[in-house]
Amino acid sequence: MKKILIIFAHPAINKSRIHRRLTDSVKNMPGISLNNLYEKYPDFYIDIIQEQQLLIEHDIIVWQHPFYWFSAPAILKEWFDLVLQHGFAYGEKGHSLEGKQVLSVISTGGNNDVYSKKGRNHYTINEFLVPFKQSASLCRMEYLPPYVIFGSHTITPAEIEVQTSKYKKMLTSLRDNQWGCLLLQSVEYLNELTN
């Protein structure tokens, strides 16, 4: 069983519909730790040593957040800036994260079709996520396809429940190593494996 660390960033969790439900659902799951950045560091004063320790202790890293301006909420960028130090995460002596798996779990307001060359946003999710992918690669980590919940503005409570159980299934499968390397890299979104 692998250990999963969810690095979670949502600045207004009390107003959230999807992420609050998702994070609540994993609270008692074995092998999964939730690291709520805004709750832990309301002043953005990130405890770097503790965060690095958490990364070392886990095998799979999840960056989970709503997709703000085609990227992450501010504190996650701060986390990248401070925690992924040269000599720890990358560079000649930085091998602490080598070989770990990492993926983005995001929710977007728009539907799948707006994220395409001909759609309103012109680029695909995977194109927008290039900075995350390349950061992972610089840290010698394996970047998995993202898990995306589309259409967050119009999603119904019933659909949220469906999404929640799929999300849990996805995490369990990763944790228990049920999906092989090739299978994982064969899909565009991890969602395809939970259907």
Add this chain to the structure above:
Amino acid sequence: MYNQDFFFQAMIYLTAAVVMVPLVKKLGLGSVLGYLAAGIIIGPSALGLVGFENGRVMQFAEFGVILMLFVIGLELQPSLLWKMRRTIFGLGSLQVFITVIVIGGIALLLNFKINRAVAIGLIFALSSTAIILQTLTEKGLLQNNAGRSAFLVTLFQDIMVVPMLAIIPLLASFDGKSTIAGTTLNRITTNIELDGWLHLLFIIAVIALIIFGGRFISRYFFRLIAETGMHEVFTAMALLMIIGIALAMHEIGLSPALGTFLAGVVLADNEYRHELETTINPFKGLLIGLFFISVGASINIALFLQKPLMILGFVLLLTLVKFIVLFILARYFRLRKGHDYLFAFLLAPSSEFAFVLISFSKQNQLFDEPTAGLMLLMVTLSMAISPLLLIFNEKALSPIMTRKQNKTEFDLVESSDNPVIIAGFGRFGLVIGRLLLANNYKVTIIDSNPANVEILRKFGFKLFYGDVTRPQVIEQAGIKHAKLVILSMAEYDEALQVADYLKKNYPYVKILARAKDIYHAFEFFKRNVNIVQQEVFDSAAGLGEKALVQLGFSRYEAYRATRTFKHHEKQVLLDLYALWKEDESRFIQETRRFSEQLSEILQAEKDYLIHETDYAWNANSIREEAELEKTSKKTKTKPKK
């Protein structure tokens, strides 16, 4: 010993009270019945420990009634009276009026003369404020429709006691005997040798003085005395004021009870009201207790044993008559189904004021000894059955009523009680209060500095003056409904005292505390109060941050450096706390001095290394690596990604 006799009597009274009241309370009955029972036991009917001096004790105890009326007056804010006028004056006056007529009529049928019949009607029309208030509070019914109406009716009755005390001597003078007894409680005629007109003028002047003084002048006196910070002087002042008014009223030939009641109403809007109330309450309680004991001692048990069935019959008749009148009124005033029964059952038993009126009538020779004795017995018994009536209503009647309606009735509890209590509203508390108010939270504020109270009142803050360390003050501030108590007071030991009290009696209320220094914080930690803020730390760090900017830091660097320092301080605090817990006694002896604290803090800081937090923004290592790469490329070797 000079006062041996006095002390012996006092001992008997106090022993009786201390033994009987808790006993009766354990049985689920009110304290009034406890005092009465105590009086019966030590009185001539039973042990005979007290007897001939009882009249003197009674007169002394009547001062308790005066204090009670003062406190009732304090509860009656004129604005509140106005808001509730329909219930108070409509329902209240109808209840008294109709009951007096019906009971008076029955008394006439029993061959009483008209003046005595009226007096009997008046005496039995009243209901027991003490029993009702206690029952309502215990059962949480004060917000309930029936409960509140019942309370408002007793309020009207309490007000009516004052004119009743004036009417009884008049009724007595109908007999032509006109030997009107002067008691401390009341005199309608007077021995002042003044002309009628002059006398009237005199009366008006004294009442005007009470109103004017209470409204405009007393505040400054109270403030002056409160500022000395000596409670006993405040107590002395309050008692002095009441005794002074009682004497003045006595001199001009009016009821002292009326005077102090008036003074109470005038002071009801005063911000020292709570303090006055808590100061007077113990005296009132003890003296009223004494009063009831005296009443109990004068109850004639032999009389009851002579004709028990007749007396019980009278009591049942009385209760039934009152119940019917009340029930009809409740229907007329459209109390909800089920509530009308509760309302009538609450108000049917007789009042403790009936004892006052009966003994007063007896002194005025309106009733002879056996009649008064009989009436006292009836009142006592009707009060004694009141808990039984309520149990009957609760267990037997309500279930039937609600089943009939096929649904349970709930009253919307319109609780105006605030979720936050701020204790201490100086410069520190003010900031907290403003922040919470700005975010739409309602706060109740308690402060013990009269100067602050005065100023903040001007700016429309809702707050009252009181000493938070007194349990009554916290109760009155609505601790039962509060979620948070913020101890923002400046007093070191008092804050801990309040924390202790709250942890013991209201463990579910969250406490947030202002700590004077780290050892104060430790004292709070020890009491399991973990949300603690050191009072000067944040603002001092803020000024330090500005100093760093002046020394050439960028503003963000200065901000980060200060943040680092603050988080580091948290660690220092925890380390020191561990030390402190091990050897508390040494710390207590030494560390109240600032210099000692300083060395402890600096020592702890020395042992703790600040991690270079913003290391990632420090490009030194990456630059070195890049340099290396460049040089290695120049020297032709292997390419790197």
